[in-house]
Amino acid sequence: MxxxxxxxxxxxxxxxxxxxxxxxxxxxxxxxxxxxxxxxxxxxxxxxxxxxxxxxxxxxxxxxxxxxxxxxxxxxxxxxxxxxxxxxxxxxxxxxxxxxxxxxxxxxxxxxxxxxxxxxxxxxxxxxxxxxxxxxxxxxxxxxxxxxxxxxxxxxxxxxxxxxxxxxxxxxxxxxxxxxxxxxxxxxxxxxxxxxxxxxxxxxxxxxxxxxxxxxxxxxxxxxxxxxxxxxKGMETGDRQRRFIRYYQLWVEEMRTARGEMGTLHSLKELWHYYRYLCHLDDTELRQLLRINTLEEFLSESLRHIENQG
Ligand SMILES: Cc1cc2nc3c(=O)[nH]c(=O)nc-3n(C[C@H](O)[C@H](O)[C@H](O)COP(=O)(O)O)c2cc1C
CATH class of the missing domain: 3.20.20.70 (Aldolase class I)
Known part of the structure; x- marks a missing residue:
């Protein structure tokens, strides 16, 4: 396969x-x-x-x-x-x-x-x-x-x-x-x-x-x-939450270097239409997250969702 x-x-x-x-x-x-x-x-x-x-x-x-x-x-x-x-x-x-x-x-x-x-x-x-x-x-x-x-x-x-x-x-x-x-x-x-x-x-x-x-x-x-x-592929996924957080933070850092704060925030908002499933966000929680307008606040709020439910 x-x-x-x-x-x-x-x-x-x-x-x-x-x-x-x-x-x-x-x-x-x-x-x-x-x-x-x-x-x-x-x-x-x-x-x-x-x-x-x-x-x-x-x-x-x-x-x-x-x-x-x-x-x-x-x-x-x-x-x-x-x-x-x-x-x-x-x-x-x-x-x-x-x-x-x-x-x-x-x-x-x-x-x-x-x-x-x-x-x-x-x-x-x-x-x-x-x-x-x-x-x-x-x-x-x-x-x-x-x-x-x-x-x-x-x-x-x-x-x-x-x-x-x-x-x-x-x-x-x-x-x-x-x-x-x-x-x-x-x-x-x-x-x-x-x-x-x-x-x-x-x-x-x-x-x-x-x-x-x-x-x-x-x-x-x-x-x-x-x-x-x-x-x-039947692979062992290990500690999913820890791995996801490392991945998420690394991606944000790369994006921030390449696209700046607002570009990163924009891309993150797009991705959270998908990550909401991983973190079990309902419509209201997603709407609240997407209303945030600074990268710093978005990061801390989204990490909170990952830590709570990821
Ligand atoms: C946001 C978005 C962008 C896409 N961009 C492309 C693209 O550039 N080229 C392409 O062939 N298909 C594109 N697709 C289609 C996907 O490659 C894929 O065939 C489709 O989403 C169905 O597969 P999935 O259900 O696994 O997502 C896009 C789909 C989405 C949702």
Missing amino acids: KLWLAPLHGITNYMFRNTLCRYFAGIDFIITPFLPVQEKAKLNVKNWKDVWPKNNALRPVIPQLMGNQPAHFVDTMNVLHDTYGYESFNWNIGCPVSQVVHRKRGCGIMPFADRVEEVVKTVCAQTPFRFSLKMRLGLHHPDEGLHILERMNNYPLDFIVIHPRLGKQMYEGTPDLKAFDHFYNTTNHKIIYSGDIFTMEDYRRLQQHYPKIEDWMLGRGLLRDPFLAEEL
């Missing part, structure tokens, strides 16, 4: 990934949050700290790309290879955010199977790199994704990550496993499953239903419970 850290734009940046991998075991591979492809003349990858090799030394990392122009993919992959040595790239055709979808990017490209195929065909013909997709079931209907999968059987993709929701669902409702059954039976490619693995029971149920899948991606489940990857 292999475990992948999901790309979570705005959350799983290199600082988050490195702190997580230093303090918790179990994650084997990482896909970065998406980066925009561009034509060569417009690319400035020197600024893309998230893919600097020195920021990605702890696990194998695959840069994720977003776009819809075949030539831009070729240019961006070549530049990332020449500058940083990357040889494997992932294409995001699953992002459901409306500004992205309107520009026929992310999940917005899924109704246009011809364009998807054109990008994949061009990349496979014009670059020597490994290429993979991360997709949803479709934007409006699972037929869109099935149609893409059928065509992809003709290309040497590395793997396909599938999140079994439609774009219009965003992250609401539950993954549609009935539809995913068809995807599972349609593709020749290695599938990485992504979606709503929050507990060992979730994982076991999926694993029994999809015995051919060996690669599982953890996103919000790992945010809610950073011990999840260790648990799924």
Whole structure:
């Protein structure tokens, strides 16, 4: 069994990934949050700290790309290879955010199977790199994704990550496993499953239903419970509270150095939408925590929650 850290734009940046991998075991591979492809003349990858090799030394990392122009993919992959040595790239055709979808990017490209195929065909013909997709079931209907999968059987993709929701669902409702059954039976490619693995029971149920899948991606489940990857692999988690506090404090220090007090406070507030589960905060307690406006007060109050209930 292999475990992948999901790309979570705005959350799983290199600082988050490195702190997580230093303090918790179990994650084997990482896909970065998406980066925009561009034509060569417009690319400035020197600024893309998230893919600097020195920021990605702890696990194998695959840069994720977003776009819809075949030539831009070729240019961006070549530049990332020449500058940083990357040889494997992932294409995001699953992002459901409306500004992205309107520009026929992310999940917005899924109704246009011809364009998807054109990008994949061009990349496979014009670059020597490994290429993979991360997709949803479709934007409006699972037929869109099935149609893409059928065509992809003709290309040497590395793997396909599938999140079994439609774009219009965003992250609401539950993954549609009935539809995913068809995807599972349609593709020749290695599938990485992504979606709503929050507990060992979730994982076991999926694993029994999809015995051919060996690669599982953890996103919000790992945010809610950073011990999840260790648990799924049957590792001993030890003194969870002590380990979590050390991890939390280290991450805050790294963020404070890189982003300052307010940037850190902003990111912490985002994370506490997930850590609330670890610390069993009800809605009122979460609201009170999120109302705090200084980093110092937020830290002492959040540590109190961790110590009380973590
Ligand atoms: C805040 C947030 C940001 C995300 N950013 C990305 C992204 O940059 N690229 C991507 O392919 N998927 C992105 N996703 C989707 C996740 O990678 C994952 O497929 C999805 O959350 C389902 O898995 P989970 O239930 O384990 O979180 C994002 C999801 C969330 C909630």
